[in-house]
Amino acid sequence: DQQVKQNSPSLSVQEGRISILNCDYTNSMFDYFLWYKKYPAEGPTFLISISSIKDKNEDGRFTVFLNKSAKHLSLHIVPSQPGDSAVYFCAAGSLTGANNLFFGTGTRLTVIP
Amino acid sequence: GVTQSPTHLIKTRGQQVTLRCSSQSGHNTVSWYQQALGQGPQFIFQYYRKEENGRGNFPPRFSGLQFPNDSSELNVNALELDDSALYLCASSLAPPLGNEQFFGPGTRLTVL
Numbered sequence: 001d002q003q004v005k006q007n008s009p010s011l012s013v014q015e016g017r018i019s020i021l022n023c024d025y026t027n028s029m030f031d032y033f034l035w036y037k038k039y040p041a042e043g044p045t046f047l048i049s050i051s052s053i054k055d056k057n058e059d060g061r062f063t064v065f066l067n068k069s070a071k072h073l074s075l076h077i078v079p080s081q082p083g084d085s086a087v088y089f090c091a092a093g094s095l096t097g098a099n100n101l102f103f104g105t106g107t108r109l110t111v112i113p
Numbered sequence: 114g115v116t117q118s119p120t121h122l123i124k125t126r127g128q129q130v131t132l133r134c135s136s137q138s139g140h141n142t143v144s145w146y147q148q149a150l151g152q153g154p155q156f157i158f159q160y161y162r163k164e165e166n167g168r169g170n171f172p173p174r175f176s177g178l179q180f181p182n183d184s185s186e187l188n189v190n191a192l193e194l195d196d197s198a199l200y201l202c203a204s205s206l207a208p209p210l211g212n213e214q215f216f217g218p219g220t221r222l223t224v225l
Contacts, residue, residue, distance in 0.1 A: 004153070036216075043115065043201055043216030044154070089153050099167045099208040100144065103153030 003027045004092050006104035014112050019077040021107050023090030026071065030092040034101065035064060035075045038087045047088075048075070051095070080111045115204050115217035123223045124192050132187040132220045136204030142166070143185040144214060145177060148199040160185055161208055189222075197224045 005024045013019045021035075031052035036044035050057040050064045050073070057064050063076045077084055090104040116135045124130050136143050142161045146154035156169035160179035174190040183204070189196055199221050203214035 006153075041218060043203070043218050045216070046213045049213075091153075099142075099159050099161075100156035100169055101154075101214070103146075103155070105151065105153045 001026075002105070003030075004090055004102045004104040006088075006090055006107050008107050009105070010108040010110070012110045012112060013080045015082055016079045019075075019080045019084065019109055019111070021075040021077075021088050021090075021109065023073045023075075023104055024071060025073075025092050025102075027092070027102070028071070029094050030102070032093050032095050033064070033066060033073050034091045034093075035062075036089045036091060036103075037084075038089060038106070044089055077109075080109075082111045082113050085109055085111050115202060115215050117200075117202050117217040117220050119220060120218070121221045121223075123225065125225050126192055126194060128192050128224075129188065129190045130192060130222060132189075132200050132202075132222070134185045134187070134202030134204075134217055136183045136185065136202075137215050140204035140206055140215070141183050142205045142207055143179055143183065144203045144205070145185070145187045146201040146203065147171075147196075148201060148219070149195075150198070154201055157187070159208075166208060192224045194224050197222060 034049040035047040038044045066073045087106045091101040093101045144159040145157040148154045158168040163179045178186045199219040201219045203216045205214045
């Protein structure tokens with residue numbers, strides 16, 4: 001049973017425009033959410049996180065929004081750059097539970113120059 | 114950073130395999146994940162202070178060790194075809210969850 005879902009396997013965006021990657025989760029015990037970026041032949045790299053006490057977290061060009069009632073989060077990248085082309089994974093966990101992360105299946109972002 | 118060895122490995126069904134991970138300096142927690150083709154990483158288990166500190170939905174033939182220098186091994190016995198995957202190791206500061214996990218590049222295991 002997939003507790004974290006990324007329903008868009010791929011996304012293409014023009015350079016300079018906004019990229020919006022979406023993620024849904026089913027487990028209401030999740031209270032900590034992360035986005036990872038993965039290039040081929042490399043491990044996932046942490047990008048940004050958010051805890052359930054917030055609904056928005058920004059770090060430079062990257063902003064994560066959390067809608068707890070809808071069990072939905074999104075990652076906004078503005079402006080998108082060709083170097084952002086990678087697979088993006090959404091992950092979730094519980095700060096008071098087991099120390100493991102549940103990952104989505106990933107969205108491949110292609111930023112077109 | 115986090116290093117893993119070997120990079121690639123080919124085994125046959127029924128064999129045993131050991132994968133290795135060196136954690137980032139200063140980190141004493143190591144987590145292992147399995148990433149099947151087209152899927153996201155799935156948590157196998159975590160080691161903290163040489164003890165298993167949480168386990169995902171994997172059978173006992175998946176076992177691990179953490180050494181005094183905080184490096185770690187993942188052992189898989191009686192390999193099955195479905196064990197073919199990318200195995201990722203991640204290190205972090207001590208639990209709880211919330212400390213950033215740094216991933217290695219992974220070991221690609223193929224079971225024939």
